[in-house]
Amino acid sequence: MSNIQGKVVIITGASSGIGESAAKELASKGAKVVLAARRKDRLERLQAEIQSSGGQATYKVTDVTSHKQMKDLADYTLKEFGQIDVLVNNAGIMPQAFLAENKVEEWDKMIDVNIKGVLYAIATIVPSMRERKSGHVINLSSVAGHNIYPGGTVYCGTKFAVKAISEGLRQEEAMNGTNVRVTNISPGAVKSELLETITDPTMKEGMEDFYQVAIEATSIAHAITYAIEQPSDVGVNELIIRPTVQVG
Numbered sequence: 001m002s003n004i005q006g007k008v009v010i011i012t013g014a015s016s017g018i019g020e021s022a023a024k025e026l027a028s029k030g031a032k033v034v035l036a037a038r039r040k041d042r043l044e045r046l047q048a049e050i051q052s053s054g055g056q057a058t059y060k061v062t063d064v065t066s067h068k069q070m071k072d073l074a075d076y077t078l079k080e081f082g083q084i085d086v087l088v089n090n091a092g093i094m095p096q097a098f099l100a101e102n103k104v105e106e107w108d109k110m111i112d113v114n115i116k117g118v119l120y121a122i123a124t125i126v127p128s129m130r131e132r133k134s135g136h137v138i139n140l141s142s143v144a145g146h147n148i149y150p151g152g153t154v155y156c157g158t159k160f161a162v163k164a165i166s167e168g169l170r171q172e173e174a175m176n177g178t179n180v181r182v183t184n185i186s187p188g189a190v191k192s193e194l195l196e197t198i199t200d201p202t203m204k205e206g207m208e209d210f211y212q213v214a215i216e217a218t219s220i221a222h223a224i225t226y227a228i229e230q231p232s233d234v235g236v237n238e239l240i241i242r243p244t245v246q247v248g
């Protein structure tokens, strides 16, 4: 039996892109997926699509920047399924701009979604995994969590933070023998709605050009699947997945 069958998997940012693709793939392999994001209509549609293909899915409208809503998501999942096996911390935004433009509101939003969202999920969802001495946290960092480029400074900062949080969480869980696995996934250019979060038209045009080589979101869903399906004593800790032709 696959190590995915029957697992309860919470996916944040499940309403599009990588999250949506991972939800479909994991559900097709027998996971019970809990879809979380802000756009209810998209979650409803995805739930229906998964169910019509014979998969199990439920959803809870959740803004990851709210600690209370994250706690509600954890409580809802535990009430519905009794346990949480996997958390995919995938929600993220990527407004790009040079620092000199002083887009302070965008910096705040990126920090709130990309960093605090991940921490709130760890605060509200991981305790039940520790109690059961079983669980898996998969965080979506980025190649931008390894390399810095002009215009991406704050986004890169948030993704470096995700990488640091992943490694710190991994070490602490290992040290305490909780059997909670941690995987940090760093995609390169992937087709999704992420570029829609860029408000600067010149920056957006430049990124669209760069993203011409982007690979399908399913490539990252496969990586998530790979990390989960390993035996429970095997932690896949770091994965970098770029288009073959992406240089930086």
Ligand SMILES: NC(=O)c1ccc[n+]([C@@H]2O[C@H](COP(=O)([O-])OP(=O)(O)OC[C@H]3O[C@@H](n4cnc5c(N)ncnc54)[C@H](OP(=O)(O)O)[C@@H]3O)[C@@H](O)[C@H]2O)c1
Pocket: 012, 013, 014, 015, 016, 017, 018, 019, 036, 037, 038, 039, 040, 042, 062, 063, 064, 065, 090, 091, 092, 093, 094, 113, 140, 141, 142, 143, 144, 186, 187, 188, 189, 190, 191, 192, 193, 194, 195
């Ligand atoms: N695409 C790439 O090239 C790429 C590369 C490296 C890393 N990544 C990372 O991969 C992750 C997924 O991105 P994607 O490419 O799939 O982009 P996407 O299609 O834009 O998906 C982002 C998801 O995040 C959700 N989200 C945004 N703000 C939220 C909030 N406050 N609360 C809850 N959900 C929120 C969105 O849903 P709602 O708007 O419905 O809330 C959406 O489902 C992100 O962390 C991104 O940084 C992507």
